[in-house]
Amino acid sequence: MSGKKNKPINLQELTDEEKVKYEIAEELGLLDKVMADGWRSLSSKETGRIGGLITKKKREKEKK
Template identity: 85%
Template sequence: MSAKKEKPIDLKNLEPDEKVKYEIAEELGLLDKVMAEGWRSLSSKETGRIGGLITKRKRKS
């Protein structure tokens, strides 16, 4: 199995949905972990928390 090369993330040029995801990760103190190790490094609890907050924000707008 080959390792997938990921391009560096440019936080200033993200799609609106992606931007919200990164903003929430930052608010929860997980952004450094995501930037260093990727989204797969998060636990299911952390991922669920981010997903829940995204859903909550989408309902508000």
């Protein structure tokens, strides 16, 4: 495993970018899986979907 500790995630202490990532995971119904088993528990398809939606949101934000 990586050097990161399995510490509880405080959703109030996340950066804006991390918040978007968690919001998208929630929208896709993956947040419970992430909270229980971490980001590594997601399939490449699920991870790619989250990444694609993050990119889409960033582009929409830049247009404003």
